[in-house]
Amino acid sequence: xxxxxxxxxxxxxxxxxxxxxxxxxxxxxxxxxxxxxxxxxxxxxxxxxxxxxxxxxxxxxxxxxxxxxxxxxxxxxxxxxxxxxxxxxxxxxxxxxxxxxxxxxxxxxxxxxxxxxxxxxxxxxxxxxxxxxxxxxxxxxxxxxxxxxxxxxxxxxxxxxxxxxxxxxxxxxxxxxxxxxxxxxxxxxxxxxxxxxxxxxxxxxxxxxxxxxxxxxxxxxxxxxxxxxxxxxxxxxxxxxxxxxxxxxxxxxxxxxxxxxxxxxxxxxxxxxxxxxxxxxxxxxxxxxxxxxxxxxxxxxxxxxxxxxxxxxxxxxxxxxxxx
Amino acid sequence: xxxxxxxxxxxxxxxxxxxxxxxxxxxxxxxxxxxxxxxxxxxxxxxxxxxxxxxxxxxxxxxxxxxxxxxxxxxxxxxxxxxxxxxxxxxxxxxxxxxxxxxxxxxxxxxxxxxxxxxxxxxxxxxxxxxxxxxxxxxxxxxxxxxxxxxxxxxxxxxxxxxxxxxxxxxxxxxxxxxxxxxxxxxxxxxxxxxxxxxxxxxxxxxxxxxxxxxxxxxxxxxxxxxxxxxxxxxxxxxxxxxxxxxxxxxxxxxxxxxxxxxxxxxxxxxxxxxxxxxxxxxxxxxxxxxxxxxxxxxxxxxxxxxxxxxxxxxxxxxxxxxxxxxxxxxxxxxxxxxxxxxxxxxxxxxxxxxxxxxxxxxxxxxxxxxxxxxxxxxxxxxxxxxxxxxxxxxxxxxxxxxxxxxxxxxxxxxxxxxxxxxxxxxxxxxxxxxxxxxxxxxxxxxxxxxxxxxxxxxxxxxxxxxxxxxxxxxxxxxxxxxxxxxxxxxxxxxxxxxxxxxxxxxxxxxxxxxxxxxxxxxxxxxxxxxxxxxxxxxxxxxxxxxxxxxxxxxxxxxxxxxx
Numbered sequence: 084x085x086x087x088x089x090x091x092x093x094x095x096x097x098x099x100x101x102x103x104x105x106x107x108x109x110x111x112x113x114x115x116x117x118x119x120x121x122x123x124x125x126x127x128x129x130x131x132x133x134x135x136x137x138x139x140x141x142x143x144x145x146x147x148x149x150x151x152x153x154x155x156x157x158x159x160x161x162x163x164x165x166x167x168x169x170x171x172x173x174x175x176x177x178x179x180x181x182x183x184x185x186x187x188x189x190x191x192x193x194x195x196x197x198x199x200x201x202x203x204x205x206x207x208x209x210x211x212x213x214x215x216x217x218x219x220x221x222x223x224x225x226x227x228x229x230x231x232x233x234x235x236x237x238x239x240x241x242x243x244x245x246x247x248x249x250x251x252x253x254x255x256x257x258x259x260x261x262x263x264x265x266x267x268x269x270x271x272x273x274x275x276x277x278x279x280x281x282x283x284x285x286x287x288x289x290x291x292x293x294x295x296x297x298x299x300x301x302x303x304x305x306x307x308x309x310x311x312x313x314x315x316x317x318x319x320x321x322x323x324x325x326x327x328x329x330x331x332x333x334x335x336x337x338x339x340x341x342x343x344x345x346x347x348x349x350x351x352x353x354x355x356x357x358x359x360x361x362x363x364x365x366x367x368x369x370x371x372x373x374x375x376x377x378x379x380x381x382x383x384x385x386x387x388x389x390x391x392x393x394x395x396x397x398x399x400x401x402x403x404x405x406x407x
Numbered sequence: 408x409x410x411x412x413x414x415x416x417x418x419x420x421x422x423x424x425x426x427x428x429x430x431x432x433x434x435x436x437x438x439x440x441x442x443x444x445x446x447x448x449x450x451x452x453x454x455x456x457x458x459x460x461x462x463x464x465x466x467x468x469x470x471x472x473x474x475x476x477x478x479x480x481x482x483x484x485x486x487x488x489x490x491x492x493x494x495x496x497x498x499x500x501x502x503x504x505x506x507x508x509x510x511x512x513x514x515x516x517x518x519x520x521x522x523x524x525x526x527x528x529x530x531x532x533x534x535x536x537x538x539x540x541x542x543x544x545x546x547x548x549x550x551x552x553x554x555x556x557x558x559x560x561x562x563x564x565x566x567x568x569x570x571x572x573x574x575x576x577x578x579x580x581x582x583x584x585x586x587x588x589x590x591x592x593x594x595x596x597x598x599x600x601x602x603x604x605x606x607x608x609x610x611x612x613x614x615x616x617x618x619x620x621x622x623x624x625x626x627x628x629x630x631x632x633x634x635x636x637x638x639x640x641x642x643x644x645x646x647x648x649x650x651x652x653x654x655x656x657x658x659x660x661x662x663x664x665x666x667x668x669x670x671x672x673x674x675x676x677x678x679x680x681x682x683x684x685x686x687x688x689x690x691x692x693x694x695x696x697x698x699x700x701x702x703x704x705x706x707x708x709x710x711x712x713x714x715x716x717x718x719x720x721x722x723x724x725x726x727x728x729x730x731x732x733x734x735x736x737x738x739x740x741x742x743x744x745x746x747x748x749x750x751x752x753x754x755x756x757x758x759x760x761x762x763x764x765x766x767x768x769x770x771x772x773x774x775x776x777x778x779x780x781x782x783x784x785x786x787x788x789x790x791x792x793x794x795x796x797x798x799x800x801x802x803x804x805x806x807x808x809x810x811x812x813x814x815x816x817x818x819x820x821x822x823x824x825x826x827x828x829x830x831x832x833x834x835x836x837x838x839x840x841x842x843x844x845x846x847x848x849x850x851x852x853x854x855x856x857x858x859x860x861x862x863x864x865x866x867x868x869x870x871x872x873x874x875x876x877x878x879x880x881x882x883x884x885x886x887x888x889x890x891x892x893x894x895x896x897x898x899x900x901x902x903x904x905x906x907x908x909x910x911x912x913x914x915x916x917x918x919x920x921x922x923x924x925x926x927x928x929x930x931x932x933x934x935x936x937x938x939x940x941x942x943x944x945x946x947x948x949x950x951x952x953x954x955x956x957x958x959x960x961x962x963x964x965x966x967x968x969x970x971x
Contacts (some may be wrong), residue, residue, distance in 0.1 A: 086730075137857055301507035308461055308502075309522045309573060310495030320510050328511070399557040 088193070091391065093363055095384040100151075102380040105149040106373055116163050116367035137163070150373055159377075160370030164363070169370040173356055173378060178259045179249060181356030184341045187279030191340070192333060195283040199290025202324075203298065203315055218284040226343060228275040230350035237273060245270045247352040278347040282336045289332055294325040327398050334390030338383040410613040411437040411460070413582055416473035418452070418459050429455045429468065431637040436614040437581065442604070444628030444645065445617045446660070449865065452637040453617045457583040459483075461492040461500055461614075473727045478580065496526045499574035503586035510560040515542070515569055516554040519576065521594070525578040541572040545602060563756060564595030571602065581613045582606075588623060592755035593965045594919055608950050619894050621664045622966075625649050633657045640704035663895045665902075665924040667966055670948065673903055697848070697880060697912065698839055709779075710883060711744040716776035718759075718766050736762040739776070740941040742934050744883075749909065749916040750949070751930030753923060753962070758936040764885045767917070768803050770793075775961055780883070799829050802876035806888035808868035812860040814839045819856030822846070842949045845874040848947035849904060866897030873904065877912070884909075885917045890925065902929060923966040927951055935959045 117130050134140050138149060143270070153160060159170040176320035198218075202211045221229070238246035249261045261267025297303065298321055306316045345357035352358070356375055363371040395401050418430040430452040437443045448452045459470050462483070475483040482493055494500075502508045510518060511929045519538035520531065527534070542550035545568040546611070558566060568585065574582055584603060604627060605922040607614050609788060616628055616739040624631055624645065631648040633641040633656070641654045652658045663670075700925040719733045744750040752760040765771045769785075778785040780797055802825075812821055824844045825831075831846040832838045843853045849870040851863075860868055869889060876884060886905065889899040902925065909916055918929050926947075928934060933950050935943045935958065 103434045139522035203880055216715070301502055303505060304463070305500070305502055305508045305573070306510070307463055308494055309525070309576070310491050311522065312491065315521070316523075320513070323512055324510065382476070399514075400511060400559045 089211060094222055098384055099377065103147060103151065103373070103377060106376045107143045107150070108371065110146075110367075110369050110400040111143060113364060113372075114367040116369060117202065118367075120163055141341055146369075146407070151371075154377065159374040160323055161372050162363075163368045164366045164371075169368075169374040172359065172371060173374050176354060176356045176359045177378075179261075179353060180341065180357060181279060182260060182262065183255050183271065183274055183353060183355060184337070184344055187277075188337045188340050189274055190239055190284070191279035191282035191286055191336065192326055194279075194332075195286025196290050196326075196329070198283075199287040199293045200294060200317070200322060203291045203325075205295035206295065211305055214287075220281045221284045226277060226281065226346045227350050229275070229280060230347060233273045233277055235348070244273050246273075249354060259278070260350060274347050274351040277350070278340060281343075282333075282340060285336065286329065289324055291331055294321055297321045300324075323397070327394070328389055330393050330397070331390055334386050334393075338386050408439050409436050410439045410441075410478060411615075412474075412476040413456070414474040414476070416456065416475070416495050417471050418455050418464060418468055420468045423904060429637055430459065431638075433473075433634070433639045435632050435639065435642065439580070439613055440607060441630065442610045442616055442628045444606055444624040444631040445615055445634065446619060446621065446624055446631060447634035448619055448660075448896055450636070451634040453634050454585055456634075457500065457585050457615060457617055460581075460583060461494055461498060462591040463494070463500075495574075495579070496515060496577045497579055498581045499576075499579040499588045500885070501567075501570055501574050501582060502588045503686075505563055505570050506590065508570050508911070509573075511558055511616075512906070514555055514557055515561075519554070519573060522573055522576045530808050537576075538572075541575060545569075545572045545575070546598075547572075551552060563591055564598065565946065567591060567595075567599055570601070571599075571606075573879045575606065578610070579612070581615070583615045583617065585617045586619070587616070589618065589620065591963065593923070594755065596623070597684060597965055599672075603627065621649075621661055621895070627815065633660070653862040654834075660895065663899045663927045665899075666924075667924040667927065670927055673906065696837075697844070697877065708745055709743040709744040710781055711917075712777075712779040713743070713763075714741045714767065714777045714779075715739045716741070716763070716778065717774045718762055718771055719774050737766070738939040740936075740939075741776075742936075742941060742944055744915060744917060746915055747913060748931040749918050749929055751933040752917065752919045752936060753921065753926050754931055754936035755962075756919060757938070759939040760936050761887055761937075763936075764803065764887050764917065764919055768801055771800065782799075795829065798832060799825075799831075799879040800881050801883045801885065802879055802881035803885045803887065804869070804872050804876050804889045807892055808865050808872055809892070811872055812875075813866060814860055816859075817856065818846070818851075818858055818860060818863075821860070822856075822878050823869065823876050825875060829879055831879065841878070842874075843878060846910075848877070849874045850900075864897075866893050866901060869893060869901050870904065873901075873908070877908070881914070883915045883917070885919070887919045888921070889918075891920065891922060898925070905929070923951075923963065935962065 087343050117133055120130055121133065129346075138146055141149075150160060157170070159168065159173075160174055161167065162169045165172060198214055200372045203215055205211050224232075231356045234246045237244045245266075248270060250266035250268075251264040252261050252267060253258045261271055298317075303316060303321060311320075344355060346355075346361060347353065348357035349361055356378070360375045361370065362368075363375070413433060413435050416430055416433045417428065420427045427842060433452075433456060435443065435445075445453045445456065455464070455468070458464050458468075458539065460475055462485070462583070464470065467766075470483060474481055477493070483488070485493065509515075510878065516535065516538055519541065520534045523529070523534040523537055524531065529537075539550045539554055542554055542770065547565060547568050548552055553561070553565075558569070561569060567590075571587075581742075582603075587603065590598050591599060600623060603614060603616070606612055611699050616624070618624060628835060630646050631641075631643065631645050632639055633648065633652075635656050640659050641648065641652065643653075644903055649661065652661060663819050714736055717735070718737045718740060719735045720734055721731055740759075740763070742750070752763060754760045766773050767785075774787055776786065780801065783789070783793060783797065785797060812818075816824075817844050819839070822845055823838050826841065832841065839856075842856055846853055846855050851867060851870050851874070855863070855871070863871065869892075872889075881916050884905075889905070893901060908914060908930070918926065918931075920926050920929075930947050933945060933947050934941050935950070935954075935956065937958050943950065943954070945955065949957060951963060954963050
C-alpha cells in the first residue's frame with residue numbers, strides 16, 4: 084500500500100516535470116513579450132536590456148530550470164503584464180474557476196449517474212428515448228455553441244439569467260464566492276450547464292452501458308432468486324458495481340472540466356483562471372502561463388491519485404493486490 | 408409427500424423469427440427429501456424449467472400453459488410481490504458458476520444478512536448469528552472470520568458452499584441446483600454433491616438437480632428426468648435410466664459419456680444430432696495448402712522438450728523486493744512431447760497446467776528452465792524470424808468458445824486473420840478459399856464465414872476456434888480444456904474432430920483437461936500436475952490402472968464413476 088503511494092507520487096513528479104518541459108519548449112513560439120511590454124518609443128538597447136533582465140535570451144532549458152528552482156521556493160515569477168507575482172494573480176482568479184468547475188462537476192455527476200441509472204433500468208420507453216436523443220445533441224455540439232445558444236435563449240430572449248460575469252461576489256480575502264447571493268447563483272447556472280453538459284452525457288452513457296452489463300450478471304440473477312427486492316438489487320448491488328469503472332472516467336473528466344473551462348469562461352466572460360490564461364497567451368505572459376499549466380497538471384495528477392485511492396476503497400479485490 | 412408438482416408446463420420465447428418453444432408440455436413431481444436429476448444437453452430447456460418454477464424467466468420468455476404447484480398451492484399465477492416472497496424463502500436456487508454468483512464487492516456477511524432480513528422479521532444481530540451458523544453448516548471452517556471476507560478470498564469450492572448457504576438462508580422447501588458442480592474440480596465436486604445429499608436427507612428438502620453430467624446424476628439423484636428439445640422424454644429411477652434406458656436418445660446420451668474405465672478408439676455420437684462433422688471424408692489434406700506447411704526437421708523424436716521450467720507470479724507487489732509475495736505457478740517441471748503423440752496434462756484448477764500452455768506459447772515468459780521446440784531453444788536468443796515461425800507452428804485452442812472469439816468480427820475474418828498477420832497466402836482469393844476449406848474441414852460449411860460468432864452454439868464456436876488455430880498450418884496444437892464448456896454429445900464430436908485432424912495433419916497435441924475420462928480417451932501419455940509440480944508422467948493405461956504417486960491415486964479414485 085505504502086509502496087504503491089510512493090510509486091504514484093514519483094510518477095506524478097515525472098509527469099509534472101514533463102509538462103513543464105513541453106510548456107517551456109513551446110513558449111518561444113507563442114510570440115515575443117517585449118513587443119507588448121515596451122511602448123512605441125523604445126530603442127534596440129532597451130529591448131536588449133529587458134530581454135537580458137527577464138532571462139529571455141537564455142535557452143529554454145535554462146529558463147525552465149530558473150522557473151523550477153524558483154517554484155520550489157514558492158516563487159512562480161512575476162507577471163510581465165501586471166508586474167505582480169504570477170502566483171498571486173492566479174490564486175486571486177482560482178476561486179471563480181474552482182467554483183464553476185465544482186458546480187458543473189457535481190451537476191455532471193449527479194445528473195449523469197441518475198439519468199444513466201434510469202435509462203439502464205428502463206431500457207425502452209418514451210422518456211429513455213428522449214433522454215438519449217437529447218444527450219446525443221449535447222455531445223455533438225461544441226461547447227461554445229451551447230454556451231451561445233443558452234445565452235440567447237435564457238439571457239437574451241427570456242431574460243431570466245445573466246449572460247456574463249459572476250454577479251455579486253463575497254470576498255473572504257483568501258476566497259471569493261458567488262454562492263451566497265441569489266445573483267451569484269443565477270450567474271453560475273448557465274456557465275455550469277455549458278461546462279458540464281458534455282461530461283454529463285458521457286457519464287450518463289457510461290453508467291447506462293455499465294449498468295446494463297451488470298444487470299445481466301449472474302450475481303444479479305442470484306440476488307433475484309434469493310427474493311431480494313428490485314430496489315435493493317438495482318440501487319445497492321447493481322449501482323455500486325457500476326460505479327467502479329465510472330469513477331475512473333468521471334475523475335479524469337473533472338480534470339478536463341477545469342481545462343475545458345477556458346472556452347466556457349471566454350464565452351461567459353467568467354473571471355477565472357481560464358480567461359486569465361487566454362489573456363496571458365495574447366500578451367505572452369510567460370510566468371503566468373507557466374504557473375497556470377503547472378497548476379492544472381498538479382490538479383490532474385492529484386485527481387488521478389484520489390481516483391486510484393477511491394478505487395481501492397470501493398473494490399475489495401484490489402485491496403489485496405490480487406486480480407479478481 | 409409431493410412437494411412440487413408441475414403440470415403440462417409450456418414456455419415460449421417469442422422472437423423476431425416466430426415463437427420458440429423452450430419447454431413443451433413438461434410434467435414432473437418432486438417429493439420431500441428427494442433429489443430429482445434433470446438431464447439433457449444445452450438447449451434442452453432444463454434450465455428454463457428451473458427458471459419458470461422460480462418465476463424468473465428472461466423476458467420475453469413466458470409460461471403460456473401449465474401449472475406449478477408447491478405444497479398444494481399454485482404459485483405460477485402469483486403477483487410479482489407474492490412471488491418474491493416465495494423466492495429464496497420457499498424455493499431457492501443455486502447457480503452454476505460460484506465465481507460469478509456472488510456480488511464481488513460486498514462481504515459474505517452483508518449478502519447473507521441482507522437475504523435473511525429480507526425474508527425473516529428478526530434483528531440484525533440474530534441474522535448475523537444465523538449467518539455464521541449457516542456457514543458452519545455448509546462446512547466452511549472458521550465461519551466467524553470467513554464471514555467478514557469478500558467472495559474473491561474464497562476458492563471455487565468454498566464459494567459454492569457460500570452460494571449454498573445463501574440458498575439455505577431461510578430454510579427453503581425446494582432447491583433448484585442448476586449445474587452446481589460443473590465449474591468445480593472433481594474432488595470439490597464430490598464434496599459439494601455430498602453436501603447437497605446430506606442437506607436433502609437431514610432437512611427433508613426437495614432438490615431438482617439440473618445437469619448435463621451423467622456421472623453426477625448417477626451418484627446423486629434418486630430419480631432422473633431426461634429432456635430433449637424442450638420435451639421430457641423419459642423419467643424413472645436412476646438405476647433404471649442408467650442401465651436400462653427405454654428411449655434411444657437416452658441410450659445414446661449415456662453412450663456418449665467417455666467411459667472412465669477403458670480406452671476406446673472413437674467416441675460414440677449421440678444419435679439425434681443437429682449438425683455432423685463428417686466433412687472430413689472427402690478431403691485430400693496432403694495435397695491441400697493445409698498439408699503443405701513449413702518443412703521441418705524430423706530428426707527429433709521429441710517435438711517439445713521442457714526442462715526444469717519455472718514460472719512465478721507476483722501476487723503482492725511491494726516497494727522492497729523482500730516484501731513481495733510470489734506464487735510459484737510451475738516449479739521445475741520437465742517433460743517431453745514426442746512428435747505425433749497426444750500428451751495430456753491433468754490436474755485440478757490452480758495446479759499450473761494452463762500456465763504451462765501459456766509459457767509454451769509465449770503468453771507468459773518463463774522464469775527459468777529451458778524449452779526446446781523441434782530442436783530450437785525457445786528460452787534463449789531467438790531471432791525474430793524464428794520466433795514468428797514458432798508462433799505459427801504452435802497454436803492454441805482455448806477453453807471458453809464464448810470469450811475467445813472476437814464478437815465483432817465475422818467468422819471468415821476471424822479465421823483469415825492469422826494467415827493475414829503471418830502473410831501466409833498470396834492474396835485475398837486464396838485466403839478466402841482456404842477459409843472456406845477450413846470451415847468445411849471442421850464441419851461447419853462455407854456459409855458460416857459470413858456469420859458472426861454469436862450466431863453459433865458453443866460446440867460450433869469451438870470448431871471455429873479449431874479452424875482458426877489450423878489456419879497457420881501448425882504442427883503443435885495446445886488444447887486447453889477444449890470441451891469443458893460443452894455438452895457430452897458436442898464434446899464427443901469435438902474430440903473426434905481433433906483425433907481426425909491429428910491423424911490427417913500429423914499434428915502433435917498437448918491436451919490439457921481436468922476431466923479424467925476425456926484425458927484417458929485422448930492421450931497417449933499423461934502428466935499429472937499438482938500445485939505447480941509435475942508429480943507423475945506415465946503412459947495412459949499405466950496411469951489409470953496403476954497410479955504411482957499418492958495424488959494420482961486420489962485423483963483417479965475421486966472421478967465420478969458410472970459403469971455401463
